[in-house]
Amino acid sequence: MTEASIKEYLDAGQGGFVAEFLEFLRIPSISTAPERTADVRKAAEWTVDRMHKAGFGEARLLETGGHPVVYGASPHQAGKPTVLIYCHYDVQPPEPLELWETPPFEPRIDGGCVFARGASDTKGNVLVAILACEAWLKTQGALPVNVKLLFEGEEEVGSPSLATFIEQNRDLLACDLVISADGGVGTPAQPLISMSTRGLAGLQVRVQTAATDLHSGNGGLAPNALHALVVILASLRDETGRILVEGFYDDVLPLTPEMRTLIAGMPLDADAFLRQNAIKASFGEPDYSPVERSVARPTLELNGMWGGYQGTGTKTVIPREAYAKITCRLVARQRPETVMAQVKRHIEAVCPDYADVSVQLQDGAFPYLLPSDHPGVAVLQRVLTRLGAQPPAARMGGGTVPVMGMLKAALDVETVTIGGSQGDERLHAPNEFYRLANFRWAQEVMAVYLGELAVSGLAGTTAVSTP
Amino acid sequence: MTEASIKEYLDAGQGGFVAEFLEFLRIPSISTAPERTADVRKAAEWTVDRMHKAGFGEARLLETGGHPVVYGASPHQAGKPTVLIYCHYDVQPPEPLELWETPPFEPRIDGGCVFARGASDTKGNVLVAILACEAWLKTQGALPVNVKLLFEGEEEVGSPSLATFIEQNRDLLACDLVISADGGVGTPAQPLISMSTRGLAGLQVRVQTAATDLHSGNGGLAPNALHALVVILASLRDETGRILVEGFYDDVLPLTPEMRTLIAGMPLDADAFLRQNAIKASFGEPDYSPVERSVARPTLELNGMWGGYQGTGTKTVIPREAYAKITCRLVARQRPETVMAQVKRHIEAVCPDYADVSVQLQDGAFPYLLPSDHPGVAVLQRVLTRLGAQPPAARMGGGTVPVMGMLKAALDVETVTIGGSQGDERLHAPNEFYRLANFRWAQEVMAVYLGELAVSGLAGTTAVSTP
Numbered sequence: 002m003t004e005a006s007i008k009e010y011l012d013a014g015q016g017g018f019v020a021e022f023l024e025f026l027r028i029p030s031i032s033t034a035p036e037r038t039a040d041v042r043k044a045a046e047w048t049v050d051r052m053h054k055a056g057f058g059e060a061r062l063l064e065t066g067g068h069p070v071v072y073g074a075s076p077h078q079a080g081k082p083t084v085l086i087y088c089h090y091d092v093q094p095p096e097p098l099e100l101w102e103t104p105p106f107e108p109r110i111d112g113g114c115v116f117a118r119g120a121s122d123t124k125g126n127v128l129v130a131i132l133a134c135e136a137w138l139k140t141q142g143a144l145p146v147n148v149k150l151l152f153e154g155e156e157e158v159g160s161p162s163l164a165t166f167i168e169q170n171r172d173l174l175a176c177d178l179v180i181s182a183d184g185g186v187g188t189p190a191q192p193l194i195s196m197s198t199r200g201l202a203g204l205q206v207r208v209q210t211a212a213t214d215l216h217s218g219n220g221g222l223a224p225n226a227l228h229a230l231v232v233i234l235a236s237l238r239d240e241t242g243r244i245l246v247e248g249f250y251d252d253v254l255p256l257t258p259e260m261r262t263l264i265a266g267m268p269l270d271a272d273a274f275l276r277q278n279a280i281k282a283s284f285g286e287p288d289y290s291p292v293e294r295s296v297a298r299p300t301l302e303l304n305g306m307w308g309g310y311q312g313t314g315t316k317t318v319i320p321r322e323a324y325a326k327i328t329c330r331l332v333a334r335q336r337p338e339t340v341m342a343q344v345k346r347h348i349e350a351v352c353p354d355y356a357d358v359s360v361q362l363q364d365g366a367f368p369y370l371l372p373s374d375h376p377g378v379a380v381l382q383r384v385l386t387r388l389g390a391q392p393p394a395a396r397m398g399g400g401t402v403p404v405m406g407m408l409k410a411a412l413d414v415e416t417v418t419i420g421g422s423q424g425d426e427r428l429h430a431p432n433e434f435y436r437l438a439n440f441r442w443a444q445e446v447m448a449v450y451l452g453e454l455a456v457s458g459l460a461g462t463t464a465v466s467t468p
Numbered sequence: 469m470t471e472a473s474i475k476e477y478l479d480a481g482q483g484g485f486v487a488e489f490l491e492f493l494r495i496p497s498i499s500t501a502p503e504r505t506a507d508v509r510k511a512a513e514w515t516v517d518r519m520h521k522a523g524f525g526e527a528r529l530l531e532t533g534g535h536p537v538v539y540g541a542s543p544h545q546a547g548k549p550t551v552l553i554y555c556h557y558d559v560q561p562p563e564p565l566e567l568w569e570t571p572p573f574e575p576r577i578d579g580g581c582v583f584a585r586g587a588s589d590t591k592g593n594v595l596v597a598i599l600a601c602e603a604w605l606k607t608q609g610a611l612p613v614n615v616k617l618l619f620e621g622e623e624e625v626g627s628p629s630l631a632t633f634i635e636q637n638r639d640l641l642a643c644d645l646v647i648s649a650d651g652g653v654g655t656p657a658q659p660l661i662s663m664s665t666r667g668l669a670g671l672q673v674r675v676q677t678a679a680t681d682l683h684s685g686n687g688g689l690a691p692n693a694l695h696a697l698v699v700i701l702a703s704l705r706d707e708t709g710r711i712l713v714e715g716f717y718d719d720v721l722p723l724t725p726e727m728r729t730l731i732a733g734m735p736l737d738a739d740a741f742l743r744q745n746a747i748k749a750s751f752g753e754p755d756y757s758p759v760e761r762s763v764a765r766p767t768l769e770l771n772g773m774w775g776g777y778q779g780t781g782t783k784t785v786i787p788r789e790a791y792a793k794i795t796c797r798l799v800a801r802q803r804p805e806t807v808m809a810q811v812k813r814h815i816e817a818v819c820p821d822y823a824d825v826s827v828q829l830q831d832g833a834f835p836y837l838l839p840s841d842h843p844g845v846a847v848l849q850r851v852l853t854r855l856g857a858q859p860p861a862a863r864m865g866g867g868t869v870p871v872m873g874m875l876k877a878a879l880d881v882e883t884v885t886i887g888g889s890q891g892d893e894r895l896h897a898p899n900e901f902y903r904l905a906n907f908r909w910a911q912e913v914m915a916v917y918l919g920e921l922a923v924s925g926l927a928g929t930t931a932v933s934t935p
Contacts, residue, residue, distance in 0.1 A: 212747075213745060217767070217769050219741075220769045221760075221762035227771075228705065238695065274690075278680060291689045293688075294689060300688050302695075305778050317868075356748070400684075
């Protein structure tokens with residue numbers, strides 16, 4: 002049996018795969034750090050080598066304006082669906098270093114987990130993708146579907162080169178389905194299917210009231226930039242948390258009873274989350290549950306705010322300028338440019354007469370909603386039901402995975418997520434870890450999924466694959 | 469003639485006095501800097517020596533919990549009024565050093581001005597006081613009134629030891645009138661009489677919503693400390709600038725028609741101030757003129773505000789905590805403790821349920837209003853009319869001189885201001901300077917004022933002087 006021999010191959014090789022994983026983790030491929038550029042490239046080259054070893058005939062670096070993309074493909078087999086597997090090989094900076102129990106780039110195994118920067122986010126999943134393919138190539142001599150691999154090196158800096166890269170390589174990347182390995186399918190005990198992520202619209206606000214800071218003895222005569230900023234920011238949401246920016250909710254898909262049922266069934270315990278983080282109460286639109294608000298409603302959050310004196314004691318200053326950083330999380334079908342323009346217009350309109358305001362547009366990313374009737378979803382449901390202890394639950398994510406919206410926009414393809422990571426593995430934080438049991442399980446889920454796709458096909462998808 | 473010989477003495481000695489002034493300025497008596505403690509003491513000792521040289525029999529350091537007080541007195545002459553002259557010998561830190569054209573403690577004379585840290589604020593005025601007395605002592609053999617000198621070394625750090633020092637030395641400091649040399653009487657072309665200063669009430673606010681910062685993918689579920697802070701701060705003033713804290717205006721003396729006339733006559737050009745500082749418009753209670761608001765109405769100003777991410781680009785964080793610094797400027801008869809308690813109560817009442825708030829009380833100082841019918845005012849009007857090109861204008865100050873309220877509370881005495889400083893001399897800023905013509909003129913105004921006090925007496929004052 003194909004599936005049995007794949008399972009056997011993965012079991013037999015796991016010790017060596019873990020050793021290779023540790024080797025991969027030792028490369029500090031921090032994409033934000035200019036002095037690590039050579040290490041980022043080294044991790045890309047390591048990935049190419051590992052793909053060759055897995056049996057990919059084609060595996061290479063593709064240059065971008067920034068860090069390179071790793072690309073590979075299996076020999077094209079006519080009549081079979083083509084799957085593009087996405088992941089990234091770059092990692093977050095490890096700081097603050099003093100909070101790590103062992104150095105971030107000296108991986109340590111403890112209690113069935115690997116502790117290292119990039120373990121969960123997401124070098125483990127790069128290997129999951131390669132090893133799932135390797136299991137087919139080494140045991141069956143070929144992949145069951147056409148596979149293209151796309152590993153980027155700039156995910157942790159907001160993927161600045163990726164949209165252009167995708168636009169310029171539409172033929173190379175053409176596919177019927179995307180599998181994102183940047184995430185997870187839960188655990189064998191509780192499998193999960195990711196159905197949506199939210200988008201993002203970021204802005205920075207600067208308010209200015211004078212050429213210089215002034216002594217507060219001038220208060221009453223001189224206006225204050227901090228007060229102007231407070232007036233602006235207070236106008237953005239009402240006392241229930243509803244966002245008051247004109248048009249903000251126009252493109253938001255209403256929550257259907259089906260989606261509300263799906264969200265209510267998500268294994269996300271809002272009360273436990275609040276307790277864990279010592280939060281007194283959730284806050285937001287009263288017509289929605291806290292979990293609904295966090296996955297299916299847009300937000301407008303202040304991420305930073307500053308101006309004037311921040312030291313100890315009193316400084317009697319009237320600050321001349323004040324700043325705020327804002328990001329909105331978007332849900333289908335909001336568009337980042339539209340929302341940024343709406344928020345900018347609102348801020349400019351409410352700015353007090355005595356102040357000047359400038360609004361700088363920053364990061365934007367589309368929300369993503371996987372159609373629940375997509376054939377790739379049905380296949381994943383079947384696979385997870387077979388390989389897990391219970392049928393998978395659906396998950397809607399509150400965060401953002403920009404590549405999904407980019408690929409949908411450029412190639413008109415949908416994305417399912419298959420990887421071994423879980424949300425509690427200290428992504429972006431000290432002592433990041435990854436569960437080795439999930440590493441192993443995700444390899445099997447991915448391999449079996451590719452096989453099932455070959456059997457079921459992707460009837461109903463509209464994209465056309467090219468060799 | 470007494471007055472002529474005093475004038476002659478000051479003219480003849482001025483070259484030497486300026487040289488001594490430069491010597492005094494070379495001592496970096498920065499009271500905020502622990503590593504300058506010895507220099508602060510050195511400046512105090514320099515002052516004591518200079519007082520001895522002027523002819524003060526009694527001149528000495530008095531220890532406090534912090535930097536020492538310099539105290540001196542002339543031999544008591546029964547039946548004459550006693551005047552306490554206040555000033556301070558400590559200076560502000562000079563930073564940012566790179567903005568100084570020449571080093572802050574290497575005084576330079578240019579265009580009739582001395583450029584150095586502490587020149588205008590207020591070592592020049594310490595010498596004005598000593599030299600005015602010296603002119604009497606050296607030409608007449610005695611002072612026309614009883615004089616006590618009190619120079620503190622902690623004014624620039626908020627006078628933390630002074631209130632206790634005054635309380636513990638009520639007999640030593642007992643007097644009929646205080647002259648503060650920490651300020652100015654305008655210029656010969658436009659003499660000024662300071663009639664009031666505002667008080668101060670400072671608070672720091674901390675809002676907390678969670679034990680840790682959270683990823684903004686949790687937005688909608690997790691509350692945001694910055695939004696809680698914005699809600700609180702926006703509630704403090706209405707859209708016209710009126711302060712909404714309950715009871716805030718209860719103790720404010722209404723502006724009388726006489727005071728409005730006085731303020732309208734002040735040589736303070738609000739439009740020029742706005743233009744100079746590139747301010748589009750003044751802002752505040754529409755029933756008062758900008759100048760009225762800045763000298764005779766209380767304020768509530770944000771001096772600092774911060775929380776979350778302040779770096780470049782986007783960080784999708786929900787901040788767990790946020791801070792603001794607030795100071796109120798108070799007018800007669802507001803009390804700092806009362807106002808602090810009112811603002812604290814307001815903030816605690818409006819804090820959203822999902823957040824915790826703590827309010828820390830900081831600096832407080834009483835406002836000061838010199839009664840316009842005080843005999844010391846009439847004497848100063850006469851002196852300035854005689855020594856200036858036109859009769860003096862009254863000035864109400866927007867800032868705070870805490871010592872006036874302290875002395876009024878402890879000794880029940882009023883304070884007139886006589887010094888050579890002007891508001892445009894870059895106090896607390898790089899390239900601070902002091903006009904030597906004013907240095908000379910202030911010495912004469914102070915000396916003549918002491919003589920006039922002896923002639924006119926201070927009938928109507930209630931305080932009793934003791935030897």
